[in-house]
Amino acid sequence: MGLLDWPGKSADALGLPEHMAVHHMLDVAAVADRLIEPFGFDWPLRDALVLLVGLHDLGKISDSFRRMLREGVPQAFRHWELTEVLLFELDHILGERLGGAPWHRQTLYAAIAGHHGRPPKRATGGLVCPGRRPREYRLALQAVGSGLDDARKAMENLCAFWPDASLEGLSDDRAVAALSWWLPGFCTAADWVGSNTRWFGPRAPESALSAYLAESKEIAVNAVTEAGLAAGTARDANLFDFTLRPMQAACAQVALAEGPMLAVIEDETGAGKTEAALILAQRMLLAGKGRGLFFALPTMATADAMFRRAAGSVGRLFDRHTTLTLAHGRAGLSVDFRDLVNDGPRGEEDATCTDWLAENRRRALLADVGVGTIDQALLSVLPVRFQALRHFGLSSKILIVDEVHELGEPYIGAELEALLRMHRAAGGSAILLTATLPLAQRERLLAIYGGRSDSPAYPALTVAGAASPTALPQATGPRRSVGVQRLSCADEAVDLLAESAQQGAACVWVRNAVDDAIAAVEMLHARGVSARLLHARFALCDRKRTEAEVLARVGKDGQGREGFVLVGTQVLESSLDLDFDVMVSDLAPMAALIQRAGRLWRHMDLRPATSRPVPAPVLHVVSSDPAQVVDARWLHGTLDRGAWVYPVADQWRTADVLFRAGRIDAPEGLRALIEAVHGLEAAPVPEALVEAEARAEGQGAAERGHAAQNIVDLAAGYRAGGQANDDARYPTRLGEAQRVLVLARKEAGALRPWAEGTGAEAWSLSEVSARIGRLDALPLPDPSAPEIAAVTREWPDWKRAEYRLCPVAEDGAICTGLRYDAERGLIFHDES
Template sequence: MGLADWPGKSAAGPEQVEHLAVHHMLDVSAVAECLIGPFGFDRPLREALVLLVALHDLVKISDSFRRMLREDIPQSFRHWELTEALLLELDPALAAHLRGDPWHRQTLYAAVAGHHGRPSKRNMGGLEWSGRRPRDYRLALEAVGSGLDDARAAVMAFCALFPEASLDGLSDDRTIALSWWLPGFCTVADWIGSNTDLLRPPTSCPALPDYRAKAREAARTAVAGAGLASGRARDIRLFDFKLRPMQASCAEVPLTDGPTLAVIEDETGAGKTEAALILAQRMLLAGKGRGLFFALPTMATADAMFRRAAETVGRLFDRQTTLTLAHGRAGLSVDFRDILKGGPRGEDEATCSDWLAESRRRALLADVGVGTIDQALLSVLPVKFQALRHFGLSSKILIVDEVHELGEPYIGAELEALLRMHRAAGGSAILLTATLPMAQRARLLSIYGGASDSPAYPALTVAGGTTMTGLRRDTGPGKGAVRIEQLSRPDEAVEVLSEWAGKGAACVWVRNAVDDAIAAVVMLREKGIAAHLLHARFALSDRKRIEAEVLARAGKEGQGREGFVLVGTQVLESSLDLDFDVMVSDLAPMAALIQRAGRLWRHMDRRPAASRPVPAPVLHVLSPDPAQVADAHWLHGTIDRGAWVYPVADQWRTADVLFRAGRIEAPSGLRALIEAVHGEEAGPVPEALLEAEVTAEGKGAAARGHAAQNIVDLAAGYRAGGQANDDARYPTRLGEAQRVLVLARRETSGLRAWADEAGPEAWPLSEVSARLSRLDALPLPDQSAPEIVAVTRDWPEWKRAEYHLCPVAEDGTICAGLRYEEEYGLIFQSLA
């Protein structure tokens, strides 16, 4: 036999020919050559890595694979498991060419074999195994059968194509880091290299060097078509406005050598996003990455950032920039769909290839990605294609916005692991925050070898480098200090909002819980106030409609804001750029209150003090007296369900500190307020709250322990430290389980989606989520009902298990205890 006897892919049609294994391997190596250039490897290592990628499907030269392809006989081993065994068996030939340490070779063999999203868990023994080989190894070679000699010939032929390949000089740490990077790199090369429209099987059997030359030409076209052809960063001015203090600092701060971490701390509305883009562009020009990924806390904040990024990032590179949105509902973003379907665009506008848009995993490969932090955190959890996500991020400047929202113990531990892994791969990062406690900042800086105990605020800190403080203030109009006034009862909040709305003020009440927000709107409407409502328990179509209405009235360019009243939950803290004259807020931890206050008197350049119907900005805080604490239920008499949302100790400290201070002075006074509640020197709480605080601390410690168990073992390398489990088994966040309801309307022809949308988006836009524990206590509609089965029969099995289709009656009833209304959202009612 010979290399021409081993097919790698079936014929595409009856008149087509099989694609030989060695030709497919050369296709993938040609793609790898196109992709690897910007990563800065020296030539010997670069050639060695591309050679290993070329050998990723070596075991297609085997009896087992050929029988599967031609005779449809199932394989007893997955083919990547056989590849690892075959590479170990043929190591003497590879060792003569690649050299290097045996353990390094073995580690990289396992990495490249794991290109289907998971490492092998078969016992192959390893290169230094002595005695009789493990059973898995022996069975694997039996499956290779008569292909062994031809596989050896293929190895020798491929080595000749990469004469400079060498693993000499690799350290153990570098090898481990590469073991996490290489599987994802190989996956991408394999996916693109399998494009048989461009990389077609030849009708004859050319010599390998001749085939390789044609494959290289086709690979360049395929990589460009996928949207992965690397461009160079452009040294141009990104913004034509006068830079604000933090933005000017980011344009000047010295960068450290190697991977760099910068922390931008400034008040809400200070232009941190633009500052980060200025700094990221400088990092790109310094060779610290070849793209960006913006990681946001929620889908709503990611959508908002995508809109902003689309206006700017197209100018970053010397070719058309690819831009993607990465989260579970990206396909429902009108802005993202516009980019996908917009056709040819100008050279300074971002675009997105169909290939990149096909999955959230691929979205991390674009020049610029915007998504939830969850998409980045999956790169450090033992889930399938974890290494692909890591590879996608490895060449990016990672920009994490609202990083103060990631301080909860579980997600905080994940973020630290993400930064450690990113740095090990040579990646740089920028963290944005308004309210980051100093202790958390210190932990994050230490990952990049930095430290800072400076209490100055605002501040720009480069780990191991310069800290810029004393930033000059803008000369434009400011809102000044925000005065704090305590309200003791919800009806007092209603009176404040009624009074000022009657005088033409745009007003908002931020509540901690959805049920409380609904109750507040009912109270306001009973007073004759046409209050609007926004929370997370609306069907997505209704939420998007309401968000658009709210932005049109109270947004940056809002019109008709006079007398406008909105009641909302935490979705108002960061996802929407809103500006109110009057604000009431339920008591919340200091960091959250500062974020909320950032929506009060926000756009002073457009709406200076003299134009507002209120003489000064005031944050009215609904809270009991912190000097009167009888028991652990101190909050419950004033705030209903919202009293359970945050740790009561943080709530009490916030009330105690804030009411004594009487004001929020931004930016100069923010650090002291944050540290007094969230810092390591925070004061003691009343004895009645001690048990609740200890319980909360215990839950935090347990959450960090849970994270430590879930995060991949970076030091162990990909084969030992990686897994390939379902994402749901390794959540990116802890919290109460949610169930998704899919709402439907009854018509004579059957059920139709709640959303008034045409096309496939109608059903996803009809989804709403709520706590599983509350929903499971209700008699939800029977999913075996014929009208429901008519819709769900085509759903995948996982979706039928996790989602619930719910017809909504004309009066809003879903079942006893549950209703849905367009103006109120999902409403739980007492069954008593």
Template sequence: MQWADWPGKSPITPDSAEHPAAFHMLDVAAVAERLIAPFPITAPLRDAMVVLAGLHDIGKISESFRAMLREGVSQPGFRHWELSEALFYVEDARIAARLGGTPRVRQTLYAAAAGHHGRPSDHMLGGLPPETRPPRALRTALQCVGEGRDPAARLIDAFCDLWPDASLDGLSLADATTLSWWMAGFCTAADWVGSNPKWFQPKTEAASLAAYLKQTHVIAAHAVAEAGIAGTAARVGGLFDFELRPMQAACSTIALSDGPTLAIVEDETGAGKTEAALLLAHRMCLAGKGRGMFFALPTMATADAMFSRASRIVGRMFDNPFVTLAHGRAGLSVPFRDLVQGSRTGGPGEITSSDWLAESNRRALLADVGIGTIDQALLSVLPVRFQTLRTYGLSSKILIVDEVHEMGEPYIAEELAALLKMHRAAGGSAILLTATLPMKLRSKLLATYDGASDATTYPALTIAGGAAITQFPPEGRPVKGPVTVERLDTSADAVTLLAKMAAEGAACVWVRNAVDDAIEAVEVLRAEGVNARLLHARFALCDRKRIEAEILARVGKNGKDREGFVLVGTQVLESSLDLDFDVMLSDIAPIAALIQRAGRLWRHMDIRPASGRPVPKPVLHVLSPDPAQVGDDRWLHGTLGKGAWVYAVADVWRSAHALFTQGQIGTPDRQRALIESVYGTDAEPVPEALLKAEQDKYGKDSADRGLAWHNIVKFSDGYRKAGRDDDDVNYPTRLGEEARVLCLARRTARGLVPWAEGEGADAWALSEVSAHRKKVDALPLPDQSSLDIMAITKDWPEWKRAQIRVCPVEEDGGICDGLRYDAECGLVFSSPSVRR
């Protein structure tokens, strides 16, 4: 058989056969046919993309690649995928005669097909020159190909014969440039499935390429389905059995615009925006705007909560969808692991996942339904390896972004805008959910889909460039009404109030801006006889999950034994947990954060109406200095301590001024005015003592915005010019102080064991806790070269040893001088020399 002398893969075992490159390329082409079928692409262009995707590894028909597989000789200068693009260029006339298209259109797609390993080749940056003589890079490439050139040319012809109607004619350069990003990810997905020996076993003979393609079509159909990326269809029918709330009803009836659509849902916390978004996404899918969805949330905790919540309904939305959880700790989610390991029966409403999808967050975005952090989607607009796979995966999904107000910082706001533009260019639709979106940010996001609105009404449902609903009927259920705001001068006042309210049977919470302040507050409350609980981000994951479960059992939606319960927490309480308190204290913070926090006050009025509460009305007590008395730029420090450093002082002062002037967080129709009084163009000028701080903040915001513009991929340049494969660490999705991960351990007679119960990788992962790198690295942490620690880390990859420090916790909680850990208080910095 003429193709047997050009291997595509080494034998899996010493006694097995090589898999010819031609067969591997047909495997990938067969997978590509399955993947591309549901997309609205004309048949000739679809076939042309299948041909190019199949020929992605044409560079394996080369002497250098064959020598590498059979003799262990490293490839000189060009790797096989770089040779693929070079051969495309060398055989451009042959390809042009069969596929058509302009030279620049073909070159744009050559780079996308060949660059399936995460980036385009550096060798062909200049493209194909008009003169006949090939450039130096091509001459070098041809030397690597050697006697493979003629077989490679014949294989190109053979592929074109198998798809005789394939054509690039009519594809403009602008469309090809946009398509190049999608195609690079499409080729990667097809190659990853087509390369998997679980499905595509090595074969050495076939009657013809056409005969081999026929048999691998059957295998490809099975492989794509088992991998969980065959696609699904939206089911017709209702989603919920309860009476819809006003925003939910609006989402079920609003007119949808033609083509890619952006909707922004603005409503108060607890108004049922998640269900509203699911209703709208379902309608979008039924209208052909998507074949699945990706739900993007601000944190892993919110993603975990949404996974449990949405998993109960997506089976009604789609026919037996594959569902994934996408974030750095997804493997520790018991509900997700149960889903992956469960058997698939195909019954109505069933959801499932696959081992293949669960292996990587990159693959997770290929699932019918993905639920994860916004970071997983934002990586598709940064120049990191396989960002195009995320672009491709998202393109068929309705992108739902929750808590958009948390993405208002300049860096992440620019990323979000770029994500929406990219998603729209790929034909995708999106839904944004928020309770507190400033008008300026709303305008920026609407503009990504050519929309605009200056309407100040609230709540609001807005379709970019289309319909809007701003009038909603009153709810037929109890509402908490306006939240009165009262200022407290000192932490001592806060402690006194909490002790008094808890004694009267109220479920109370104090939201602090800084972890150290939260720990200190709990210690003071406990000294006063109040058995306060604590929750913040500096707990080992096992302890945080345990504490969260205990808190939800007490003050969650259906919590029991809530009387007298007291919780002190940080920003993790703003959005991650569905909690309901009778009394709330909060450190002064920007107005958006305060509104979110107040959303956990008197939250479930249908379950716990006013008549059943131990206090007469909802009051937000705010620990804050008087905004009318600002002596210098340290206005906050005497009252908040470390929490004074967390937010920009100008935003905090404006929030305090607006909040205490109004004296309440009013009904929903008053909320927009409150937000704009802080973030709007007519916001109150800050006192002179805070002018420099505001100017410094403006400078930092400008720098962050500039960094985002520098980091975000230049999509208009196309994949050939702008594609990269940098490390995620070099291009973060968020800015902030770098974290250091500590892996906590206990000492036993048999050596160090994980802090979390159990053994193995999961127990060690559940024992991890993060803190600011500068603070941690300034301490004398345990010696990582000690024998007991080396016994744990000896098999770790280098990157993991560089990022994580194993820290044994002694019986008294000590880790080192200045640092200790307690299961009920978390990681505590005890040395004044390292505390800010």
């Protein structure tokens, strides 16, 4: 027997050679040696980590793995579980070569063994009691069998290639625990590149291992570059050619903190916070505080919009083509992202995306710049599969969280705090963007980076650890104050919108609930107003079509806006850059109303006040009278389902404060409005609402407790704290579960996607979601019906279990109580 008698991967085809385990280990070590360069580890530790990554597949040098590969015999122990056991068994070799505390070595062994997205969990003991090996440990060594001696030889050979490797510099338990979360993701990335036959396939088996490694290192240089993982150098070049606004100028000048840094940018909607963050992030890159960026947005729609904006500027960040990815569940349906992947960069300063990065959504966080939903980042602190890969991807990035005020709910707020703690522990820096952040929430976030500030200045740029925030000029913008008027019922809203549209105004009504939005459109149509509708309960193809139409009419450069009327839900708060002359909104908490008002008289440089069909911007709010509170259902008589969406105490305080103020003064008045509702000194609610507020507070405490149970324990290290659960088991957000319906239409006796076209993309564009409780109460189409089964038989098991294929009749009927309309979305009959 010898080292080249142990296969690591099957032959690609009959008659072709196998890829030997030791060769694969050297391939991955060569990639790791290249990938680790920009991370700044001291040289002995750097070599130690590369060596350990090279040993990641030591368990493939085992009788059980070879039998599985060549004969199909199932394994009682997976090869990565055997890797950990072999590292324990041969620790006397590594201990002599690497040094360091036994517990620290054991922690890192588990980290590199867990490179398949999960930590080893078998009761195989470890280094604590080397003389008392548990039964599973002995069984694992039996599975290794005759491979033990060659595994030792492989280890000795790899140790000889990195003779200066040492763990002696690791003396802090917390630092080792933090490293154990980073190392599995680093190992996974190196393994994925090193396993790709495009670069690393079987080579001459007669080569000496030293010659093989030298060749692998040469190949790794090209592989890492072609994969899109080669580190570039930040460029000190102008990102924008326009005159900087006050916040942008402040970000260009503010002093940077030492070490990992957190900055909070607070400014009104439309003030150019994204560009300000990019200016600051570029300075942080130049200062060595990161080697890339990740933009985390609240929704897929906001992520898509940010991707379009980022694509035009981030290409100037580095001294080579910047790799840019879109990271969310529907990224493959983004035309902008597909164009970037397929067409490549058009000029030297354009971003690009490699095929390797685009192949797998888990790789998206490895690009120089990623844009995605906050959920992709939050999965790095939940015990799900490949959590450590996400953490590794983010660790080298400056994390830019946009619309951070939307992450203030207890569960997701606790996750955000955990994300920042873990990011800081890995040496990461962050920038938070917000228009309406309560001071108490800002204080909690600053504290994670050792900062604090109770300054009420607004707009403000706050750097954790700085003496005080950078206060900016509070000059009111060209739209001046926004007036506030109460409407007592939906009928008054319809009257106002009909009259305003007739005057040529571009109008919008933002409703809290989808069913209420559908009802509003029906009311407007009955008045002869041709209103459009946009909410989250449309098939994706219809939503994208409507969004494109809305942007073309009332977007920044929209045409034909005169008399246009849109009814929508919360999707309008932040996802689309829209500009309306007249706005109606259901009562919502203060932060949400301020966000909605940001779409009113928005682009004053393009449409000055004199060109508007109404004399002044006014936010009309449909609400009950806050002075007339009889019981906890105070709002239900005015708003239907929309009265249930937000905590009633926040609703009442918003109405009380806002109607007494009679206007929203931006930016100077925003802080006081936010604190009056969401701050620690908010006024007490009427007696009739006290019990409801107490229930809401209890629910919030329960949600924070739920988050605390779900979030990984950073101090416990990867082996004890990591898991490999399904993402659905550990959601990034709480709320009633959703079911996905895949809509179909009958054509030529068969079912075709609701969306135009054929194939997987058309079926994906035909999906629509709704609350599972409402859908499962209806007699949805029988999945065993022949015409449905003919389509779903190709689906994976998980999709057949969770999704429902639903044919839509010509009249829109899906089943009793449910229908679909391309202009209205998914409609529940009994409540439409």
